[in-house]
Amino acid sequence: MxxxxxxxxxxxxxxxxxxxxxxATWLAWPHYRDDWPGKFEPIPWVxxxxxxxxxxxxxxxxxxxxxxxxxxxxxxxxxxNALSDKVRxxxxxxxxxxxxxxxxxxxxxxxLARPDSRGRMSPRVLxxxxxxxxxxxxxxxxxxxxxxxxxxxxxxDEKIGSLMAETATASKIRPVFGKQxxxxxxxxxxxxxxxxxLTTEECLLGKVQQRNPKMKRSDYEDVFAEYLGIKNVIxxxxxxxxxxxxxxxxxxxxxxxxxxxxxxxxxNPDDPNYEPLRENIRRLRAANREGKPLAIIELPMxxxxxxxxxxxxxxxxxxxxxxxxxxxxxxxxxxxxxALDILADVFPDREVIGIYSGDLIWGFGAMHCxxxxxxxx
Numbered sequence: 001m002x003x004x005x006x007x008x009x010x011x012x013x014x015x016x017x018x019x020x021x022x023x024a025t026w027l028a029w030p031h032y033r034d035d036w037p038g039k040f041e042p043i044p045w046v047x048x049x050x051x052x053x054x055x056x057x058x059x060x061x062x063x064x065x066x067x068x069x070x071x072x073x074x075x076x077x078x079x080x081n082a083l084s085d086k087v088r089x090x091x092x093x094x095x096x097x098x099x100x101x102x103x104x105x106x107x108x109x110x111x112l113a114r115p116d117s118r119g120r121m122s123p124r125v126l127x128x129x130x131x132x133x134x135x136x137x138x139x140x141x142x143x144x145x146x147x148x149x150x151x152x153x154x155x156x157d158e159k160i161g162s163l164m165a166e167t168a169t170a171s172k173i174r175p176v177f178g179k180q181x182x183x184x185x186x187x188x189x190x191x192x193x194x195x196x197x198l199t200t201e202e203c204l205l206g207k208v209q210q211r212n213p214k215m216k217r218s219d220y221e222d223v224f225a226e227y228l229g230i231k232n233v234i235x236x237x238x239x240x241x242x243x244x245x246x247x248x249x250x251x252x253x254x255x256x257x258x259x260x261x262x263x264x265x266x267x268n269p270d271d272p273n274y275e276p277l278r279e280n281i282r283r284l285r286a287a288n289r290e291g292k293p294l295a296i297i298e299l300p301m302x303x304x305x306x307x308x309x310x311x312x313x314x315x316x317x318x319x320x321x322x323x324x325x326x327x328x329x330x331x332x333x334x335x336x337x338x339a340l341d342i343l344a345d346v347f348p349d350r351e352v353i354g355i356y357s358g359d360l361i362w363g364f365g366a367m368h369c370x371x372x373x374x375x376x377x
């Protein structure tokens with residue numbers, strides 16, 4: 001898909017790239033044991049390790065169920081040397097902890113480009129030539145969340161995006177298509193901060209776990225343009241085997257610079273991921289940014305991670321970029337070191353840290369799925 005036509009003078013929303021400065025990272029503390037049946041005990045300690053690394057570099061906005069939970073969690077963080085004044089607690093009940101998907105998407109916009117009373121970006125403002133100077137404002141895109149069109153228990157999680165927006169004092173934008181709010185998870189998209197977006201046909205256009213049955217490819221592109229300022233959508237094919245979300249892009253391909261992506265590859269021709277990942281590389285090679293081809297860096301897949309006879313969505317691509325650090329899921333696999341070295345070359349000014357995720361991935365998510373960045377103003 002080529003770049004969309006755009007008015008270069010139009011002030012509108014922009015999704016900062018993940019590597020741009022953060023004000024904070026949002027996380028929700030794990031408590032729902034059924035997401036890790038028979039394997040829940042180590043999960044809080046993995047979270048404590050993640051928070052320890054993040055809180056050294058930026059504020060951590062930590063969502064906990066209630067006061068009793070906060071007291072218990074403070075003890076775990078204290079024992080893990082992770083408790084500091086950089087960790088701020090919010091007592092909001094949650095169903096699950098995948099904040100990337102249930103939370104809002106923070107965007108910035110020139111000060112004059114504000115949403116209207118219905119949470120939509122005004123066409124009059126978007127087409128205006130006056131940007132109001134360089135001052136920008138933090139907005140929050142609050143998608144509708146329906147638990148990946150798969151689970152029934154999401155009544156608490158669908159409120160999280162709005163609560164995050166209010167806490168960050170960000171004006172809310174509520175994307176709609178026709179008269180319906182748009183369902184979207186943060187893990188289904190990845191951006192370069194300059195108008196390009198990655199997603200997959202499997203997730204947004206497939207008939208399985210269908211989020212927005214009436215929306216077509218061009219409809220999504222229009223929504224991304226209006227609410228996120230996207231000019232160029234790169235459609236990949238499928239996600240990886242075992243992905244509970246049915247095709248999230250953050251398990252396969254990620255922007256690491258405006259013109260560069262890392263993308264997962266599988267070398268075993270007998271693996272179910274082999275051909276889908278090859279097809280995604282073919283699409284990336286045909287894609288472009290402002291008429292120029294993307295630089296593509298290949299990232300290996302770990303050997304299959306299987307628990308209770310189920311293939312799990314283990315992938316090094318589910319890393320999270322924070323201020324001064326990149327947290328990468330690792331699996332006690334020979335390819336761990338290769339993946340970490342590749343990402344260390346990509347991010348020479350950041351500390352690249354492997355977080356053992358062999359237990360965590362039983363919940364079908366890793367570093368990127370659990371986090372949501374709040375960009376600096």
